[in-house]
Each structure stands twice: as structure tokens, then as C-alpha cells.
Amino acid sequence: MQLQDNSSQKTATQFIIATLLIVISSVMAMSQSQTRRPNIVFILADDLGSADVGFNGGKEIATPHLDKLAASGARLAQFYVQPVCSPTRAALMTGRYPMRHGLQVGVVRPWAQYGLPLEERTLPQALKQAGYVTAITGKWHLGHFQKAYLPTARGFDHQYGHYNGAIDYFTHARDGGHDWHRNDKASYDEGYSTHLLAREAVKFLRDNARRKPFFLYVPFNAVHSPHQVPEKYTERYATLKEPRRTYAGMLSAMDEAVGQIIAALDEKGERKNTLIIFSSDNGGPAPGRVTDNGALRAGKGTLYEGGVRVAAFATWEGRIKPNSNVDQPLHMVDWYPTLLKLAGASLKQRLPVDGRDAWAAIAEGKASPHEEILLNATPTTGAIRVGDWKLVLNGDGHNDEVNESESESVRRGARSQDSVELFNLAADSAEKRNLAHMNPEKVKQLRTRYHALAAQAVAPNIKPKARGFTSPKVWGQQ
Numbered sequence: 001m002q003l004q005d006n007s008s009q010k011t012a013t014q015f016i017i018a019t020l021l022i023v024i025s026s027v028m029a030m031s032q033s034q035t036r037r038p039n040i041v042f043i044l045a046d047d048l049g050s051a052d053v054g055f056n057g058g059k060e061i062a063t064p065h066l067d068k069l070a071a072s073g074a075r076l077a078q079f080y081v082q083p084v085c086s087p088t089r090a091a092l093m094t095g096r097y098p099m100r101h102g103l104q105v106g107v108v109r110p111w112a113q114y115g116l117p118l119e120e121r122t123l124p125q126a127l128k129q130a131g132y133v134t135a136i137t138g139k140w141h142l143g144h145f146q147k148a149y150l151p152t153a154r155g156f157d158h159q160y161g162h163y164n165g166a167i168d169y170f171t172h173a174r175d176g177g178h179d180w181h182r183n184d185k186a187s188y189d190e191g192y193s194t195h196l197l198a199r200e201a202v203k204f205l206r207d208n209a210r211r212k213p214f215f216l217y218v219p220f221n222a223v224h225s226p227h228q229v230p231e232k233y234t235e236r237y238a239t240l241k242e243p244r245r246t247y248a249g250m251l252s253a254m255d256e257a258v259g260q261i262i263a264a265l266d267e268k269g270e271r272k273n274t275l276i277i278f279s280s281d282n283g284g285p286a287p288g289r290v291t292d293n294g295a296l297r298a299g300k301g302t303l304y305e306g307g308v309r310v311a312a313f314a315t316w317e318g319r320i321k322p323n324s325n326v327d328q329p330l331h332m333v334d335w336y337p338t339l340l341k342l343a344g345a346s347l348k349q350r351l352p353v354d355g356r357d358a359w360a361a362i363a364e365g366k367a368s369p370h371e372e373i374l375l376n377a378t379p380t381t382g383a384i385r386v387g388d389w390k391l392v393l394n395g396d397g398h399n400d401e402v403n404e405s406e407s408e409s410v411r412r413g414a415r416s417q418d419s420v421e422l423f424n425l426a427a428d429s430a431e432k433r434n435l436a437h438m439n440p441e442k443v444k445q446l447r448t449r450y451h452a453l454a455a456q457a458v459a460p461n462i463k464p465k466a467r468g469f470t471s472p473k474v475w476g477q478q
Contacts (some may be wrong), residue, residue, distance in 0.1 A: 029421065030101070037132075037342070038319075039214050044256065045220055045279070046219070046224040047059045048291070048311060049311075050311045051294030054066070055205070061252065070278070070313040073321075074321065077325055079279060079331075082375075086098075086106075086107040087103050090120075097374050097453075100114060100354075102114070102117070103116070108141055111465050112461075115146075118149070121351065123274055124136075127215045133157050135156060137201045137204065138217070142154075144475060162181065162193070165221070170192060170193075179475045194257050198258075223247055233249030234248070237249060243289070258459050275315075276313075277313075281310075283305075295475045296309060303375055316430060335356035336355045337357045341357055373385045388425050390423045393417055420436045
């Protein structure tokens with residue numbers, strides 16, 4: 001009897017241990033699936049009107065691929081960027097406000113002898129150190145006057161596309177210089193730039209998916225001027241007047257390109273482990289004539305909501321709730337720490353980061369991680385948001401990419417704050433009522449916080465084109 005009892009006890013013990021091992025194994029597998037480092041696809045539109053996409057209320061222009069993608073995740077209803085192109089890209093690449101880079105005014109021109117400072121640690125550099133393979137297919141716009149400033153020297157394993165803004169979509173020229181490159185060497189691929197960028201992004205996914213985690217950055221030059229698109233894309237928009245008709249066709253072509261990129265992800269079975277982010281780099285220019293920013297005031301180049309609050313979303317199957325709406329103020333600088341944390345990359349670095357980890361706000365419905373968001377600080381204009389309140393200083397001062405030569409006061413670094421506007425965005429997102437005179441204490445409070453940040457700004461890098469400057473045959477190879 002004793003032997004039978006011992007045998008029974010031994011069998012029972014073995015069963016319990018086996019069961020525990022199964023449970024532990026299942027928990028570990030579940031944990032690993034939840035903590036597996038995600039692939040990251042970041043799609044950036046150029047000069048997109050915030051209300052020109054269906055997922056953000058647009059009805060005139062068909063954007064079915066973007067709308068479906070947005071519905072699979074979270075719409076970022078209060079997502080902020082910079083007023084123009086280069087500063088927004090600098091914010092994404094570093095997690096730091098562009099006023100720390102000297103890039104807070106204007107954009108990096110083709111002839112500029114500066115770029116994103118080399119002391120800055122970039123997002124692809126940090127991800128590459130964490131074991132990611134990295135690629136950019138699209139517009140760089142952060143400097144190309146020396147090799148050290150080119151994308152492959154700033155953390156990208158693979159580069160395809162152009163360095164400057166406003167290139168010709170078919171010839172790929174800007175100011176007489178050829179601007180199309182593969183791995184930072186001149187490329188003479190022929191075709192419409194949106195099509196070429198989509199084709200390259202799809203190729204990258206097919207070549208790299210399921211090997212290592214990847215970061216694919218796709219900054220389209222669409223829908224930036226010059227307004228050019230193959231005729232077939234404008235046929236459905238015959239009722240729209242130019243230049244909006246061509247702009248609509250350009251957006252349709254970009255939407256189609258996004259669909260091709262997502263189809264490649266699905267083809268490789270990587271959709272479930274890929275965080276997909278979409279945003280514009282600034283609000284739409286010429287609202288009402290070219291773009292539609294909805295009820296938001298003004299557009300590109302301004303510090304009003306139409307210039308800095310853009311259409312954006314994030315989606316990750318199983319990690320971000322479908323059809324959700326994140327109605328919390330977030331900023332482009334937040335993606336840097338958020339993505340590094342998700343990727344298991346180190347956040348330790350010499351230069352402090354302005355961005356905040358926004359994952360809890362995006363995936364869990366938590367409050368914004370910000371007490372304040374600096375919308376910009378230049379020698380002549382500035383804006384800050386604190387809670388629902390927004391202060392705009394000298395809002396009529398323009399920071400527009402279209403303006404080739406900035407004012408003499410900006411070059412001198414003169415500070416001018418002739419006008420003060422205060423808005424409560426919770427009640428007035430259209431910024432129709434200036435409440436500054438009714439709330440002097442609130443103005444004082446926000447000005448104090450603004451000046452504390454503005455005092456940390458370095459001088460803008462903007463410089464006019466040198467006398468006698470002649471365009472090189474190929475940009476980036478001067």
C-alpha cells in the first residue's frame with residue numbers, strides 16, 4: 001500500500017509540475033508576443049489640408065486607403081506639428097523642438113550651408129543601435145551640403161528620393177539641379193515621384209520583412225507644389241477648379257500609394273506586428289483655394305490651428321483600439337521617445353528631449369503627457385499651448401516656406417511682439433475670439449512659460465542665397 005501511495009503521489013506531482021510548465025510557457029509566449037519589438041512604418045504627407053481626407057471629415061476627395069487605415073486604429077484629433085516642412089521633420093528625427101536646432105524659421109533651402117546639427121542623435125540612429133534596419137523613401141529636407149548631413153550618414157541603412165522641397169514630380173529637378181538619389185548617389189529613375197516612392201517602399205518591405213524589425217519612413221513630397229499629376233487621377237474631379245483639381249488628383253495618387261505599401265505588409269504577414277503612423281508635416285497652404293483645413297483658422301506658415309494642427313492617426317492591430325479617437329494634445333516630438341521605448345531602444349543621450357512618451361494616451365485613453373506644448377519660438381513670432389489655453393504672439397508674422405527671403409528683422413534676431421492673442425481651444429478651436437484683454441492673468445501666466453522656453457532657443461540658421469551662387473548639376477554633390 002505504501003508503494004502504491006508513493007507512486008500516486010509521484011504521478012500527481014508530475015502532473016502538477018507539467019501543468020505549471022504549460023501555464024508558465026503560455027504566459028511567457030503571451031508576454032513575448034505582447035513585447036515583441038514592432039516594425040514601424042511612418043508615412044508623412046506634405047502640405048496636406050487637415051479636412052481633405054475622409055477620416056478627418058473630407059468629402060470632396062476620395063482617400064479610401066487612408067480612411068480604412070485610420071478606422072483600424074486611433075485618429076489623433078489634436079496632433080501638432082511645426083508651421084512648415086523642415087522644422088517638423090527635425091522634430092520627428094530628434095524629439096526636440098526645432099528652436100534648439102536653429103531650424104525654427106523657414107526651411108532648408110537647396111543652397112543652404114547648414115542642416116540638422118550633427119550633434120543631434122536621430123531616430124533612425126537610435127533604432128539602428130537597437131537592431132532595426134532603417135530606410136527613408138521620400139523627402140529628406142534636413143540638409144545636404146556635406147556628406148555628413150545626408151540620410152545614410154544620419155542613421156538610414158537605405159535612402160531613396162530627394163533632398164529638397166518643391167521638386168518637379170516628373171523631371172525630379174529643383175532650381176536647375178537634379179534631385180533624385182538612391183543611397184545618397186544620383187539616380188535617374190524615370191517616373192512620377194509618388195509612384196517611384198511607393199514602388200521603393202514596397203520593395204524594401206518585400207526584401208526586409210520577417211528578417212529584423214524595421215523602421216520605414218515614407219515622407220512623400222505629395223501634395224506639395226508644384227501641382228502635377230498624371231491626367232488619369234484628375235478625371236474624377238472635373239467639377240473642381242484648378243489648382244484644387246490637380247491637388248485632388250495628387251492626393252488620390254498618394255492614397256493609392258499608401259494602399260500599395262499596406263498591401264505589401266499584408267503580403268508578408270507583418271501587419272499584426274507593425275505600428276503604422278500617418279501625419280502631415282504642416283497644415284494646408286492657401287486654404288479655400290487649394291486645400292481645406294475645415295474650421296481651423298488659417299494654414300501653412302502660421303501658428304494658428306490651421307497651420308499646426310494636422311490630420312493624423314496611428315494603428316497597430318491588437319494594440320490600438322479600432323475606431324478610437326484620441327482627443328488629447330500631442331506633438332510630433334512625442335514620437336521620438338514613444339517609438340524608442342516601444343522598440344526597446346535606449347533613451348539615454350547627451351541632449352535632453354522635449355517629447356513625452358504618448359503611448360498611454362494613444363493606446364489606453366490616458367491624458368496627454370504634456371503640461372505645455374511649444375508650437376514655435378522665433379525672433380518675431382511664437383505660440384504655446386497650456387491645457388486648453390493657447391497664446392499666440394505676433395500671429396500675423398509668417399514663417400512660410402514660399403517666402404524665399406526672410407525679413408531683415410528675423411536675420412538680425414530682433415524680437416517683436418506687437419500683438420497678443422489668447423484662445424480657449426476647448427470652446428473655440430476655430431480661434432475666432434481673442435480673450436487676451438479679458439484674461440490678463442492667464443496671458444501673463446502663458447507668457448511666462450513661453451519666455452522660459454523661448455530663452456533656450458538658438459539663433460535661426462536662415463541665410464539668403466550667396467551672390468553668384470550657381471546650382472550644381474546634382475544637388476548634394478556640390
